[in-house]
Each structure stands twice: as structure tokens, then as C-alpha cells.
Amino acid sequence: MQRFPELIEKYAGWRCERCNEVLVPGPVRLEYLNVTFDVELPVCPKCAQTLIPEELATGKMLEVERILEDK
Amino acid sequence: MDQKTLREFEWRCIQEEPPFCQTACPIHVDVRGLTRHMSRGEVQAARKVLARIMPLPGVLGLICDHPCERKCRRADVGQAIRIGELERACIRNSQDIGGIPPLPRREEQVSVLGGGFSSLSLAWDLARKGFGVDLFADRIGGSLLVLPEERLPRQALEAEMTKMIGMGVSVHGIRALTADLLDTLLAESSAVYLGLDDLLPNEPLLDFSILGLELELGLPRVDLVSLATSRRGVYCGGWQERELSPVNMALHGRKVALSIERQIQGASLTAAREKEGPYLTRQDTSIEGVTVRPAVPMAVSTGYLPDEARAEAVRCLQCDCMRCVDVCPYLERYKAWPKRYAREIYNNLSVVHGQRQSNTMINSCSWCRLCEYVCPHDFSMAELTGLARREMVTAKKMPPSAHDFALRDYAFSTSSRASLARLEPGKDACNHLFFPGCQLSGSSPRHVKMVYDFLRSRLDGGVGLMLDCCGAPPRWAGREDLLTPNAERIRETWDSFGRPRLVLACSTCAMIFADILPQVESISLWQVLDEETGLPEEARADKDIxxxxxxxxxxxxxxxxxxxxxxxxxxxxxxxxxxxxxxxxxxxxxxxxxxxxxxxxxxxxxxxxxxxxxxxxxxxxxxxxxxxxxxxxxxxxxxxxxxxxxxxxxxxxxxxxxxxxGMADRQENRARLRAALLDQIWSEDMAREPWETLRLALDPETQELVDKRRILSDDLRRAIYHAEEHGNRLVDPATGRYVCMHKPGAVTYWVEYTSLPDDPGCFRVHRAWSHRMQLEAD
Structure with missing residues (x-):
């Protein structure tokens, strides 16, 4: 599982509004073009609502999306 | 794309065709390579270029009769490059690079008769190929020996002979040429060559009939492609036409060397040899815009001094055909030319496992067809990449992100939220149907209304309006499957309106309609304004050019x-x-x-x-x-x-x-235009989606960011609307900012925003981003 400690730290203190819970690092499975990736992201411990930070979406994730699209 | 299609595309691009000088040269010396090095003062490297092709380069480089110059493209813009003199300057000003290491020694032995240049060239070529060579000659040089010492220093000839002996050629005195001798040599070796450029002047009354060869005008009859005589294993060359031509003698030697190799392999002596010797190239170099420059004069009559040679070589046009690449940044970007691209695209389409490295290249062509217009053979990258895109779509190998935004934009333009088709109020048919196109509606909606009002006021027979998309985006994306139903839909409307003439503001629409709806008559808005309606009174020029x-x-x-x-x-x-x-x-x-x-x-x-x-x-x-x-x-x-x-x-x-x-506003403009026109012209009210009333506040940097990321205001509104309605959002207690997401299709959008307490219904957007990967729970 890939971890992003700097992102976890950056979003420390963010809460899920509906459950009023502080987000905690949790396992998340991402999928694209039939390939899956296990990563750790801030999630709501109660309803599992997940935050995909801008840094990840426009960085690593975009990179991987492009590679998979050229396969 | 099949092999045949690839070949057809490749054939059109002549960039890799050799230049005029090279194909005029009997042995195809790389003249461009020679002048390129000479122009940089790289004399030694230039000599290597000559030595790669020329037999006895230390001799031929000095005395070549340069038929290449007669075909030089520079002649049309100044004078032909003095290639012969450049070769001389190259040989005289560079170090002899020594003999070329021959290939491993073969067991076959060849007898070469005569010391003329055709025989020497043949011996040189055979020795390089690893044959054993017996050279029978009394006068090394043969017909070359008429040249004066300053043209051909005998020392140069001796140096090349020394090299040849080093390469394994044995030199013997010549014996009387008799049938017995020929029989003996044929018994001892695989082939025999008769070099007339020495034998004939030596023995002008030589009676070839005694050799048992068929004759023609007293000389052995030869096949002109292989130089084979009527007797197997016996070859003959070295005759002169008009004047001494050392390079043609070299060609004779080269042809025979190849014939002997084929003879030994048991292959055809004549098949597929069309491109030996001089031929016409398909190369076609443009001289447009090239400055006229005459040849560099010589200070001394004996030849170019090094600086003069360099200046002369600089004049070389380095003939090629990059007409299309020169005018197209896209073709330039991938650092090659259409023929190469055709091959890369073919390979890309054939990939089963591994990277498809040309996807972006295929999808980046603008289909503008300028290449086709400047190409002497009409090579069209639009045609090539079009074929590739359609094939990628069919094979489900088109990257989803490549055209996603445009296709969603297309879906929007043709949806009930943006499209509209109405007859002029009060009419039940129309003679004209104004079709502004999706981009004018998106970019400048007010003009759509102004023009429509104007056309109604000036044209008779009713002017209908159709807000829609012609189908260019799916065509560009290789999605013909989306194009056909669209064409059918537009045709049905046109039919029901009484088959009016289409008045088009967009040339892309004109291009697409001409193809998909050829039965529909159309005219440009510009032509209508010019020829039928006249100009509006307020039309005015600006003082600037x-x-x-x-x-x-x-x-x-x-x-x-x-x-x-x-x-x-x-x-x-x-x-x-x-x-x-x-x-x-x-x-x-x-x-x-x-x-x-x-x-x-x-x-x-x-x-x-x-x-x-x-x-x-x-x-x-x-x-x-x-x-x-x-x-x-x-x-x-x-x-x-x-x-x-x-x-x-x-x-x-x-x-x-x-x-x-920005791209993001275009959809909104289209939707608003539709609503405004329905309201103002046809007095129809239209229902709006609940999120459409949300107002957004974005500072210019954020607006630029969302535009660049292709995130529409509509996506921002829907994300915020759902978060506000259902409370599905994350919050940072420290700043009060919310983050919410929205996934209308393949792409997930995220918005970071705050609500503005002083302005209910308005939201400030701070950041927005998107991704295509999906959360597995989705």
C-alpha cells in the first residue's frame, strides 16, 4: 500500500461534516482501466467518505492515468 | 492499417529519397554528406564519406568526371555546386585513411584482366568483399594514363595500388589473350573479367572472336545490366562512350563485382537492379526563397584552397523535402517527417503488449491539411491520423482522456439544454435556416441574436434558426458512430422545415455538412451579407490595419x-x-x-x-x-x-x-442563449435545473485554473449543489473551507469552496481538480 504522509499531515484536522468525525488515514482502493492500486488516504472512520487531495489528483494519479492510457 | 496502406502513405513522402546529385552519380556517392562535412571544414570526415562508396578513393576523388553537377538543384539559384572540385580539395587536403579492412576471406578466386580503372575498381570491390583477386595488367591505370601528372599524380595511383595489394590482390603481368588462357583462367577461378579500358588501347586489333564469345560490332556482346558475356563466368566492361569517364569505369567494376557475387550464390544476374547507375530520383527540393549565389571562384587554377572549398560547400542546399515540416509546428515537434510518422503510427496500431508511444502524436494533428497543400504528392497527415484515430476507437485503444472534454461538449451542444430548432415565428416553412454553429453560440452569443434579427429583417421567405453542432468534434475524435445519428437528426429537421438553404457562419460546419449532408444546399453568412442583404448600418471599420x-x-x-x-x-x-x-x-x-x-x-x-x-x-x-x-x-x-x-x-x-x-463559459453561454432566444423571439419559457441558479465567485487566477483543467461552471455548481443539499462534504474547521465531489460521468470533480454569509446563494470557489481513477466503492 502506498502512503503519502505529507498529505495525511496536510489534511490533519479535516472532518466529515455529516458524521462530525475527524478524518483518519485509511486504506483506499483506486481503479483505472482494470488496474487497481491500494493507497492510504484521509477517510471518515464512520461513513468512509474519502478525500482525494488536489496534489495527488494532479500529480501521481495523473501520471499513472497517462501511462495506463498509452498501454 | 494494413501493409499496403502503409506503403501507399510512405510512397507519397519523398523526404527520404536521395538528392539529385547522388542519383546522377553512377555509383551514388553521398554528395550531401561530403558537402556537409566540407562546409564545416571537416575534411577528414568528408574523405570518409568518399571512401565509403568510391573504389580507389585517392584516385577517383581526384579525377572524377562529376556527372552529378549536371543535376545539381543549386544550378537554378546560382550555379551548380562544383562537386568535382570539392572532391579534389577533399582528397588533397586530407590524410589518407589507409585501406579498408576487407570482409573475411572467401575461398573464391576471380581473374581480372587489364589495368584500366574498371578492372582496378572491380579488384578493389572484390577484395573488400573477401574474394581472392588475380589482377593481370602491364599498365596499371590503363586509359587513365592519358591524364597529366598534375591531374592524376602517379604517386596517388601507386598509393592506392599498395593498399589494394595489402587487401590481398595479386598483380601479374598479362599474357597473350587467347582462348586457351580464358579456358585456363575459368578453370582456376570462379569468374573472369575483360577490362576493355586497358585491353583495347593496348591491342587495338584484339580479335575477340577467338575467345569463343558472341560478338557485337567486334566486341564481346554483354548484357547491359550484369555485364555478363555469352559465356558463363566471363564478364566484360570498360568501354568508353565519347570521352573518358572514370566514374563510369568504376560503375562497370561495381556492376561486375555484384554480378559475380550473384553468380556464385546462384541468384539471378539481372533481377531488381534498376537502381544501379544513374537514375531519376523522386526527390523534389523547393528553391522558393533561396538566395541566388554563384560558385566560389578559384584563386589558383589547380583547385580550391581549403577556405574556398569550405565556402563552396556552404552553398550546397542539402537537398531534401521538408516543405510540410517547415510550415507545421506539429510535424516539427516529433522531429521527423510524414514517411517516418506513417511507420510509427503503423507500429503503434500494431502494438499488442507494450507502450503505444504515438498516441499523443496521432491525436495532436489539427487536420488542417496544410501539409497536403504544400506536398508535391499530397501527403495528408489528416488522412493518416484520421485513419489511425478511427482504428484506435474501433479497437478500444483510444485513450479515454484524449477527446473526452470535446465529446462531452458536443453532447451538451446537441442536448436539449443548448440545441434549438425553430421556424421564424408565424411561418410554417422557411427558405433559409441560420446555423451559427456551436462555437459562435458559446463564444459570442449576442452576435447570434443580432445576426438572426438582421437576417429576418432582410431575407424573404422565412428564416429559421438552428442552434446545434455540425458533428466536427466526433469526426475529429474518430467517433463516426456519434456523427451519423446527428446528421440524421439535422436532416430530419431540415426536411420538416421545407428543405431551406442553410446559412452558415462557420467554415467547419460547411466542411462537415458538405460531407455528411451533401443534399443540403448551404451558403456562408458572409456571402449572404455580401450579395443579398447588404451590411447593417452600424458596420464600421477600425483605423488600424x-x-x-x-x-x-x-x-x-x-x-x-x-x-x-x-x-x-x-x-x-x-x-x-x-x-x-x-x-x-x-x-x-x-x-x-x-x-x-x-x-x-x-x-x-x-x-x-x-x-x-x-x-x-x-x-x-x-x-x-x-x-x-x-x-x-x-x-x-x-x-x-x-x-x-x-x-x-x-x-x-x-x-x-x-x-x-474560456472553454468553461461556452456551455453556459449556449444554454443562456437558447433560453433568451426562446423567451424573446418565441415567447417560450424553459425549465431550469435547480443548480443553475447557484452563483459562483471565482477570482481570475482560479478562473484560469479551472479553465485550464477543463472544469465547467456547470460541474462546479452541481458539486456544490449536491454538497449543500445532502451534506456530503468535508470541512476544515481551521478555515471553514469545504471540499466536495461530483461524478457526472467518467471524471470525478472536486471543489474546495466557502459559502458567502453576506450573499446567500453565492459560493466562492477556491480550488477545483479532477481525476479519472475511481474509488473502488464507486
Whole structure:
């Protein structure tokens, strides 16, 4: 599982509004073009609502999306 | 794409065809390579170029009779490059690089008779190939020996002979040429060569009939392709036509060396040898814009001094054909030329496992077809990449992100939220149907209304209106499956309106309709204004001179271009045309969905186009060209800004000019235009989605960011609307900012926002981003 400690730290203190819970690092499975990736992201411990930070979406994730699209 | 199609594409591109000089040379010396090195003063490297092809380069380089010069392209812009003199200068000013290591020794032995240059060339070639060679000659040089010492220093000949002996050639005295001798030599060796360039002058009355060979005019009859005589294993060459031609003697030697190799392999002596000796190349080098420069004179009659040789070599045009690459930043970007691209694309389509490295290249072509217009053989990258895109779509190998935005934009333009088709109020059929096109509606909706009002006031027989998309985006994306139903839908409306004439503001629509709805009559809005309605009274010129940009889709539409020029003349607007104009115009960067698949490439294309003129203002008559070109420093006006200035900018110092709209606003403009027209012209009310009333506040940097990321205001509104309605959002207690997500299709959008307590219903957007990967729970 890939971890992003700097992102976890950056979003420390963010809460899920509906459950009023502080987000905690949790396992998340991402999928694209039939390939899956296990990563750790801030999630709501109660309803599992997940935050995909801008840094990840426009960085690593975009990179991987492009590679998979050229396969 | 099958092999045959690939070959057809490859055949059209002549960039890899050899230059004129090289194919005029009997042995195809790489003259371009020679002059390239000579022009840089790299004499030693230049000598290597000669030595790679020439037999006895230390001799032939000095005495070559250079038939190449007669075909030199430079002759049309000055004088032919003095290639013969450059070769001489090269040999005289460089170090002998020594013998070339021959291939491993073969067991076959060949007897070469005569010391003429054809025999020496043959011996040289055979020795390089590893044959054992017995050279029978009394006069090394043969017919060359008529040349004076200053032309051919005998020392040079001796040096090359020493090298040849080092390569394994045995030199013997010649014996009387008799049938017995020929029989003996044939018994001892695989082949025998008779070099007439020594044997004949030596023995002018030589009676070849005694050799048992068939004769023609007293000489052995030979097949001109292989130089084989009537007797197997016996070859003959070295005859002279008109005057001494050392390079033709070299060709005779070279031909026989190849024939002997084939004879030993048991292969055909004559098959597939068309390109031996001089032939006509398909190369076609443009001399447009090349400065006339005569040959560099010689200070001393004996030949070029090193500096003179260098200056002469600089004149070489380095013939090739890069006409298309020279005018296209896209073709330039991938550092090759169409023939190479055809092969890369073919390979890309054939990949089963592994990287498809040409996907972006395939999807970046603007389909502007300038390459086709400048190419001597009409090579069309649009045709090539079009075929590739359709094939990728069929094989489900088209990257989802490549055209996603444009296809969703297309879906929106043709949806009930943006499209509209109405007869003129009060009419039950119409003679004319105004079709402004999706981009004008998205970029400049007010002009759609102004023009429609104007056309209704001036044209008889009813003017209908159709807000829709012609289908260019799916065609560009290789999605013919989406194009066909669209064409059918538009045709049905046209039918039900009484088959009116289409009045088109967009040349892309004209191009697409001509193809998919050939039965529908159409005319450009510009032609209607020029020939039928006249101009609106408020049409006015600007005092400045504009650089006129023709959209690339007018390439085949001269009537479009002509009407625009007429209108400009009537209104008195002065224009300047760049060198690439009219049917040679360039793309703005949007065509072929270049901007969608490769935004960086599109920016470069737009910048290159805008820089074609020094004028600070550009006049366009395509909505998307305006928005693309307006991203640079130049001011861009649309022809409609000139003809229908309206009352919007009465006090502005630059009434004609404004910057482009971001992509994100276009959908909103279309939806609002539809609603406004329905309300104002047809008095129809339309239902709105609940999120459409949300108001957004974005500072300019954020607006630019969301535009760049292709996130629409509609996506932002829907995300915020759902978060507000259902409370599905994350919050940072420290700042009070919310983050929410929305997934309308394949892409997930995220918005970071705050609500504005002083302004209920308005939300400030701080950041927005998107991704295509999915959360597995989705």
C-alpha cells in the first residue's frame, strides 16, 4: 500500500461534516482501466467518505492515468 | 492499417529519397554528406564519406568526371555546386585513411584482366568483399594514363595500388589473350573479367572472336545490366562512350563485382537492379526563397584552397523535402517527417503488449491539411491520423482522456439544454435556416441574436434558426458512430422545415455538412451579407490595419474567403495577409481537437500563427480561431465585431477587440442563449435545473485554473449543489473551507469552496481538480 504522509499531515484536522468525525488515514482502493492500486488516504472512520487531495489528483494519479492510457 | 496502406502513405513522402546529385552519380556517392562535412571544414570526415562508396578513393576523388553537377538543384539559384572540385580539395587536403579492412576471406578466386580503372575498381570491390583477386595488367591505370601528372599524380595511383595489394590482390603481368588462357583462367577461378579500358588501347586489333564469345560490332556482346558475356563466368566492361569517364569505369567494376557475387550464390544476374547507375530520383527540393549565389571562384587554377572549398560547400542546399515540416509546428515537434510518422503510427496500431508511444502524436494533428497543400504528392497527415484515430476507437485503444472534454461538449451542444430548432415565428416553412454553429453560440452569443434579427429583417421567405453542432468534434475524435445519428437528426429537421438553404457562419460546419449532408444546399453568412442583404448600418471599420487570418477549414472554400474580403473592402477595413494565407492558411490550434488532446501543442500552434504578422491586431471570422489566437499578446477581433458592433462597447477605446472566452463559459453561454432566444423571439419559457441558479465567485487566477483543467461552471455548481443539499462534504474547521465531489460521468470533480454569509446563494470557489481513477466503492 502506498502512503503519502505529507498529505495525511496536510489534511490533519479535516472532518466529515455529516458524521462530525475527524478524518483518519485509511486504506483506499483506486481503479483505472482494470488496474487497481491500494493507497492510504484521509477517510471518515464512520461513513468512509474519502478525500482525494488536489496534489495527488494532479500529480501521481495523473501520471499513472497517462501511462495506463498509452498501454 | 494494413501493409499496403502503409506503403501507399510512405510512397507519397519523398523526404527520404536521395538528392539529385547522388542519383546522377553512377555509383551514388553521398554528395550531401561530403558537402556537409566540407562546409564545416571537416575534411577528414568528408574523405570518409568518399571512401565509403568510391573504389580507389585517392584516385577517383581526384579525377572524377562529376556527372552529378549536371543535376545539381543549386544550378537554378546560382550555379551548380562544383562537386568535382570539392572532391579534389577533399582528397588533397586530407590524410589518407589507409585501406579498408576487407570482409573475411572467401575461398573464391576471380581473374581480372587489364589495368584500366574498371578492372582496378572491380579488384578493389572484390577484395573488400573477401574474394581472392588475380589482377593481370602491364599498365596499371590503363586509359587513365592519358591524364597529366598534375591531374592524376602517379604517386596517388601507386598509393592506392599498395593498399589494394595489402587487401590481398595479386598483380601479374598479362599474357597473350587467347582462348586457351580464358579456358585456363575459368578453370582456376570462379569468374573472369575483360577490362576493355586497358585491353583495347593496348591491342587495338584484339580479335575477340577467338575467345569463343558472341560478338557485337567486334566486341564481346554483354548484357547491359550484369555485364555478363555469352559465356558463363566471363564478364566484360570498360568501354568508353565519347570521352573518358572514370566514374563510369568504376560503375562497370561495381556492376561486375555484384554480378559475380550473384553468380556464385546462384541468384539471378539481372533481377531488381534498376537502381544501379544513374537514375531519376523522386526527390523534389523547393528553391522558393533561396538566395541566388554563384560558385566560389578559384584563386589558383589547380583547385580550391581549403577556405574556398569550405565556402563552396556552404552553398550546397542539402537537398531534401521538408516543405510540410517547415510550415507545421506539429510535424516539427516529433522531429521527423510524414514517411517516418506513417511507420510509427503503423507500429503503434500494431502494438499488442507494450507502450503505444504515438498516441499523443496521432491525436495532436489539427487536420488542417496544410501539409497536403504544400506536398508535391499530397501527403495528408489528416488522412493518416484520421485513419489511425478511427482504428484506435474501433479497437478500444483510444485513450479515454484524449477527446473526452470535446465529446462531452458536443453532447451538451446537441442536448436539449443548448440545441434549438425553430421556424421564424408565424411561418410554417422557411427558405433559409441560420446555423451559427456551436462555437459562435458559446463564444459570442449576442452576435447570434443580432445576426438572426438582421437576417429576418432582410431575407424573404422565412428564416429559421438552428442552434446545434455540425458533428466536427466526433469526426475529429474518430467517433463516426456519434456523427451519423446527428446528421440524421439535422436532416430530419431540415426536411420538416421545407428543405431551406442553410446559412452558415462557420467554415467547419460547411466542411462537415458538405460531407455528411451533401443534399443540403448551404451558403456562408458572409456571402449572404455580401450579395443579398447588404451590411447593417452600424458596420464600421477600425483605423488600424489588421492581419487577416483565414480558418484552416476554409482551405477548400474559396467562396467563404472571397466574401469575407469583399465585406472588408466594403466596410473599409484595411488588412494585411501573411505569407501563409487563403488556401495555405494555418490552424489556430483548435482543429482536429489538437487543443483537447495536446493543449501545450495547441498553444504553440496559436503562438506561431499569431506571430506570422508583425501587426498587433488579428481579424478572424471563426469563433474558435478568435478564442485560440486571443490567448497571446495580440488583440483579436471577429468579423462580426466589425459588422455588428452593437451597443455593448460604446465608450471603449478598442470597440472591436476583446479577449477570448474560456472553454468553461461556452456551455453556459449556449444554454443562456437558447433560453433568451426562446423567451424573446418565441415567447417560450424553459425549465431550469435547480443548480443553475447557484452563483459562483471565482477570482481570475482560479478562473484560469479551472479553465485550464477543463472544469465547467456547470460541474462546479452541481458539486456544490449536491454538497449543500445532502451534506456530503468535508470541512476544515481551521478555515471553514469545504471540499466536495461530483461524478457526472467518467471524471470525478472536486471543489474546495466557502459559502458567502453576506450573499446567500453565492459560493466562492477556491480550488477545483479532477481525476479519472475511481474509488473502488464507486
Amino acid at each position: 489588421f492581419f487577416l487570418h483565414d480558418p484552416c477549414t476554409t482551405r477548400d472554400l474559396p467562396a467563404f474567403r472571397e466574401s469575407v474580403r469583399n465585406l472588408l473592402a466594403r466596410v473599409g477595413l484595411k488588412i494585411e495577409e501573411p505569407s501563409l494565407t487563403a488556401e495555405l492558411t494555418e490552424c489556430c490550434g483548435y482543429g482536429g481537437l489538437m487543443d483537447c488532446a495536446n493543449p501545450e501543442m495547441a498553444r504553440e500552434q496559436a503562438a506561431r500563427r499569431a506571430a506570422r504578422s508583425e501587426k498587433a491586431r488579428i481579424l478572424v471570422y471563426c469563433a474558435i480561431c478568435r478564442d485560440e489566437l486571443a490567448r497571446g499578446d495580440k488583440k483579436v477581433a471577429h468579423l462580426l465585431d466589425v459588422l455588428f458592433p452593437g451597443s455593448q462597447y460604446p465608450q471603449s477605446t478598442e470597440p472591436l477587440v476583446r479577449t477570448g472566452r
